[in-house]
Amino acid sequence: MRGEQRSILLLVLLVAGAAMLWMLRNTNAGLAMQELADTIVAPVRTSVTSVASHASNTLSDAQTFIDLREENRKLQDEVTQLRATIARQRVAQLENQDLRQSLNYQRDNPDFTLVIARVIGHDSVDLLDTLMIDRGASDGVRVGMAVIANESLAGRVLSVTTSSAYILPIHSSQSSVSVLAQGPNQTTDGLATGSEQSRLSMTRIEPNATLNIGDFVVTSGLGGGFPRGIPVGEVVSISTSPTSVFKEALLKPFVRTDRLDVVQIIVEQSPGPK
Numbered sequence: 001m002r003g004e005q006r007s008i009l010l011l012v013l014l015v016a017g018a019a020m021l022w023m024l025r026n027t028n029a030g031l032a033m034q035e036l037a038d039t040i041v042a043p044v045r046t047s048v049t050s051v052a053s054h055a056s057n058t059l060s061d062a063q064t065f066i067d068l069r070e071e072n073r074k075l076q077d078e079v080t081q082l083r084a085t086i087a088r089q090r091v092a093q094l095e096n097q098d099l100r101q102s103l104n105y106q107r108d109n110p111d112f113t114l115v116i117a118r119v120i121g122h123d124s125v126d127l128l129d130t131l132m133i134d135r136g137a138s139d140g141v142r143v144g145m146a147v148i149a150n151e152s153l154a155g156r157v158l159s160v161t162t163s164s165a166y167i168l169p170i171h172s173s174q175s176s177v178s179v180l181a182q183g184p185n186q187t188t189d190g191l192a193t194g195s196e197q198s199r200l201s202m203t204r205i206e207p208n209a210t211l212n213i214g215d216f217v218v219t220s221g222l223g224g225g226f227p228r229g230i231p232v233g234e235v236v237s238i239s240t241s242p243t244s245v246f247k248e249a250l251l252k253p254f255v256r257t258d259r260l261d262v263v264q265i266i267v268e269q270s271p272g273p274k
Contacts, residue, residue, distance in 0.1 A: 113268035152254035
């Protein structure tokens with residue numbers, strides 16, 4: 001009962017207060033009471049307004065952050081797509097460059113019949129460090145054929161399937177080819193074999209042979225494996241050994257097989273004039 005009595009009493013006081021303010025609204029006392037009420041209520045009103053404004057600004061900032069994050073994500077996606085496009089264009093440009101070189105080599109060497117192939121795999125796990133190409137027996141490719149890249153010797157065909165083949169690079173430790181070092185006044189025979197650090201060793205050089213740093217080395221055509229005159233590399237150093245009567249030379253090959261995308265296989269050589 002006491003709670004109900006208090007509620008009734010509070011209601012009566014509120015009604016009485018409101019009636020008194022109404023009656024005194026145009027009097028000095030009424031104006032004073034209204035000013036007092038405004039003074040009491042003003043800070044509350046200001047605080048409420050400030051809180052509401054802050055809440056509105058916070059919501060606006062949150063929306064702006066969300067919008068910026070979404071815009072940043074879209075920009076990152078566009079950058080990724082652009083990089084991928086540039087990469088594809090670069091690959092296509094390099095492949096077109098290789099194809100143009102292949103066609104130029106075919107034009108400049110009409111005695112050769114070439115098959116152009118793309119490198120589709122590298123196998124650096126085994127000691128042979130072979131390359132896989134997308135041409136095979138159905139294209140006329142046979143084991144032992146010379147492989148050309150950038151108009152220079154890149155290796156030879158190691159094994160063949162119907163539609164693909166494996167290439168033994170010239171720098172492989174299992175690779176060897178008869179070569180000639182072309183000096184100003186004479187040529188020097190030797191054997192180019194694979195060496196470390198993508199270099200070639202030229203061995204079996206006669207002790208009285210004239211050989212100079214900077215001499216170009218080409219295939220000799222001996223042994224019937226490769227045609228004569230295919231560029232191989234350049235002499236970068238010459239040495240002798242007390243345990244051998246032959247000289248040795250270190251060659252820098254003209255082709256880096258780890259960067260090849262397109263190669264050519266010499267599948268046929270026209271017979272020379274009789």
